[in-house]
């Protein structure tokens with residue numbers, strides 16, 4: 001058996017002013033050909049799982065490309081068209097294929113389009129035809145559309161947030177395509193989009209409404225004719241018609257069952273809608289509480305400045321407050337400011353510098369803060385993920401500096417990356433367990449690795465483009481009415 005394999009992944013925050021261009025992809029991943037098998041083999045990613053399962057099932061993989069960038073604004077038309085054209089050309093030249101495996105996100109918004117994945121799947125189908133088994137893995141934050149459902153034989157969405165099941169979904173998708181190829185299953189699907197736009201803050205699957213929905217789906221999946229169920233919480237900050245929660249059910253040749261289960265899950269999600277509304281602590285309250293708590297480390301989750309949700313990553317509100325109150329043993333991890341990181345590199349370890357930090361991308365993440373501090377360490381920004389997410393994959397933060405302002409340590413990075421792994425603090429020589437306060441720029445993902453080591457976690461409502469306070473945004477394109485933008 002021969003399967004084509006490719007990854008094209010981006011989560012687009014349409015409120016971001018940072019265009020996602022070739023440079024953003026090169027900073028994360030833009031590689032062509034067989035190299036993708038070497039880089040992703042054995043990693044906790046969908047590609048890793050696909051490669052693993054293909055090996056176990058004796059499937060030959062025909063690798064095309066891997067393209068991913070940190071979430072930000074729309075993917076530029078040039079980059080999107082270039083990658084799509086390359087993928088389509090690879091498909092044409094792939095020779096006889098039995099299946100296609102695509103690792104996509106589901107919330108990619110290229111310039112001039114709303115639904116990147118739907119468009120890509122149309123292009124793929126125009127080459128391989130409608131009959132070839134094709135599976136896509138999608139992020140939990142996919143904004144599922146009818147075009148995606150139509151284009152894919154099978155959809156396998158992550159079931160966890162933090163996303164710790166990526167490899168498992170990749171394996172599952174590969175095995176189900178094998179099942180289709182040998183005629184063991186005949187997938188039929190159902191798809192629902194209740195008018196629900198859950199903010200990110202209460203989307204976590206460890207507790208709350210997504211936990212209950214996930215448990216319901218897991219129970220349903222035990223039925224022999226159910227192939228897979230995915231509940232996508234959706235990405236609310238991609239302001240497109242189809243943004244929001246969706247339900248996908250795939251059964252083996254039983255359309256009635258698929259429709260029935262999809263209805264049950266959509267109704268349950270709708271009934272739980274008010275539980276998705278999220279509240280967090282104002283910045284001064286969060287810092288005061290953190291200092292009062294007897295124990296360490298206290299994690300202050302800077303939920304709204306999560307680059308993983310398309311925020312700038314250079315938000316300053318928490319940093320400003322920590323400096324204002326004279327906090328000690330505090331680390332801000334990690335603040336995206338290539339200019340400040342470069343200035344620290346030029347000054348050298350041990351030098352004292354005064355420079356504006358953060359707040360440079362737009363006016364949605366606080367103003368720059370003038371910081372005087374000592375350059376504590378410098379690094380090329382390369383580390384290996386050790387937490388439950390992306391385990392084994394190399395992270396590249398670019399030139400990285402730790403600026404120490406009276407024991408408020410700021411980790412300045414040059415490539416945007418969410419603080420989801422304590423290794424991002426350790427690799428620059430800071431012991432996260434020794435700190436009183438850790439500011440972590442992440443909405444939910446940090447929990448997988450930081451919950452076990454944190455004394456206390458406080459969720460903070462600072463400024464930023466990944467805020468769970470949807471009242472901070474002006475939506476223009478999402479279908480209306482939709483909860484909680486409209487009180488339904």
Ligand SMILES: [Zn+2]
Pocket residue numbers: 139140141163
């Ligand atoms: Zn996600």
